[in-house]
Amino acid sequence: MSVRFEMLARDGAARRGRLVTAHGDVETPVFMPLGTAGTVKAMTPEGVAATGARIVLGNTYHLMLRPGAERIAALGGLHRFMNWPHAILTDSGGFQVMSLASRRTIAEAGVTFRSHLDGSLYELTPERSIAIQHLLGADITMALDECTPYPSPHEAVEGSMELSMRWAERSHRAFVERPGHGIFGIVQGGVHPDLRLRSAAKLIDIGFDGYAVGGLAIGEGQETTFAVLDATVPALPEDRPRYLMGVGKPADLVGAVMRGIDMFDCVLPTRSGRTAQAFTRGGVVNLRNARHADDPAPLDPECPCPACAGYSRAYLHHLSRAGEILGSMLLTMHNLQYYADLMSAMRSAIEAGSFAAFAAAFETAA
Numbered sequence: 001m002s003v004r005f006e007m008l009a010r011d012g013a014a015r016r017g018r019l020v021t022a023h024g025d026v027e028t029p030v031f032m033p034l035g036t037a038g039t040v041k042a043m044t045p046e047g048v049a050a051t052g053a054r055i056v057l058g059n060t061y062h063l064m065l066r067p068g069a070e071r072i073a074a075l076g077g078l079h080r081f082m083n084w085p086h087a088i089l090t091d092s093g094g095f096q097v098m099s100l101a102s103r104r105t106i107a108e109a110g111v112t113f114r115s116h117l118d119g120s121l122y123e124l125t126p127e128r129s130i131a132i133q134h135l136l137g138a139d140i141t142m143a144l145d146e147c148t149p150y151p152s153p154h155e156a157v158e159g160s161m162e163l164s165m166r167w168a169e170r171s172h173r174a175f176v177e178r179p180g181h182g183i184f185g186i187v188q189g190g191v192h193p194d195l196r197l198r199s200a201a202k203l204i205d206i207g208f209d210g211y212a213v214g215g216l217a218i219g220e221g222q223e224t225t226f227a228v229l230d231a232t233v234p235a236l237p238e239d240r241p242r243y244l245m246g247v248g249k250p251a252d253l254v255g256a257v258m259r260g261i262d263m264f265d266c267v268l269p270t271r272s273g274r275t276a277q278a279f280t281r282g283g284v285v286n287l288r289n290a291r292h293a294d295d296p297a298p299l300d301p302e303c304p305c306p307a308c309a310g311y312s313r314a315y316l317h318h319l320s321r322a323g324e325i326l327g328s329m330l331l332t333m334h335n336l337q338y339y340a341d342l343m344s345a346m347r348s349a350i351e352a353g354s355f356a357a358f359a360a361a362f363e364t365a366a
C-alpha cells in the first residue's frame with residue numbers, strides 16, 4: 001500500500017483530506033516548510049514540529065551534492081540524519097538544476113550539469129533522481145521534470161512538456177513500491193490550457209499516487225496562476241492529492257485551496273524570516289522599519305508562537321538591525337506558525353462548509 005489519501009470533507013472545490021504516510025498522517029490542505037539541505041533554516045526540528053508541521057520538503061539537488069545521498073543512506077536515511085521523525089517529500093532536483101547549476105545540458109537521457117559548489121560534473125537522469133530519493137528515504141518522491149522558463153513560446157513549452165512526460169514515465173518505472181511511500185507526477189505545460197490538459201492526461205495514464213502542478217510562480221502573476229489551476233485541476237483525479245509547487249503568498253494559498261489544491265511548499269515564510277519580514281493577521285510587517293523601534297507590542301497578538309508570546313516588536317527590530325541570529329530564528333518560527341495556522345483555519349472552514357466566507361473575509365483583511 002503506497003501513500004494513502006483519505007477525503008474527509010469537501011466544500012465547493014476545496015478539499016479536507018489526510019495523507020497517510022510511512023512517517024505518520026498529514027492533514028490537508030497543508031503547507032510544507034522547506035528543509036532544503038536537511039534543515040529548515042534557522043529552526044530546530046522540534047521547533048518545526050511545534051508549529052504543527054508534520055511534513056517537510058527536502059531538496060535532492062542540494063543533498064546529492066552535499067553530503068551525498070549514499071552517505072545519508074548509510075547513516076540511516078534523511079529522517080534519522082536530520083532528526084525529523086515525520087513525513088518528508090523530496091523534490092526531483094530538476095528545478096534547482098535549472099536555477100542553480102552551471103553549464104547544464106539537457107538531453108533525452110537527462111541533464112548534465114556542474115555543481116554550483118565546486119564545479120564538479122554530475123548527471124541527473126529520471127532513474128538517478130528516483131534512486132537518490134529512495135536513498136534519502138522520502139515518503140513522497142517526485143518525478144523528474146524539466147522546468148520551462150517563463151515566458152516561452154507555445155512550441156518550446158510543448159517540446160519541454162513532452163520531454164517531462166517521457167521522464168515521468170521513466171521515473172514511475174524506476175520507483176520502488178514500499179508501504180506508505182508514493183510517487184507524484186508533475187503536470188507541465190506553462191500557461192497553455194491545451195498543453196496542461198495533455199500533460200495531465202498522460203500522467204493519469206501512467207498512474208501516480210498524487211499529482212503536482214509545476215512550472216508556476218515563476219513570474220506569470222497570480223491571475224495567470226489561478227487561470228492555469230482553473231484549467232488543470234478539474235482534469236486531475238478526485239481521489240488523489242494535488243500539490244501546487246513553489247506557491248506562495250498567503251492569498252495564493254487561499255485561492256488555490258478554493259480551486260482544489262491540497263499541498264503547498266514555498267521559500268517565502270522561511271526566507272522572509274531571515275530578511276526581517278513577517279506575515280501577520282494584519283498583513284506583512286517589515287521589522288527593519290524604524291517605526292517598530294519603540295513599540296512594546298507583540299508582532300501578532302493572536303499568534304501563539306514563541307516570538308509573539310515573549311518578545312516585543314522593538315526587540316525584534318533591534319535583533320534584525322543588529323544582524324543577530326536570534327532575529328532570524330524568531331521570525332522564521334513566527335512565519336511558519338502563521339502559515340500553519342492559516343492552513344489549519346482553512347481546514348476548519350472546509351469542515352464547517354464555510355470556506356467561501358473564510359476566503360472572502362481573508363481577501364478583505366489582506
Ligand SMILES: [Zn+2]
Nearest residue numbers: 303305308334
Ligand atoms: Zn508569532
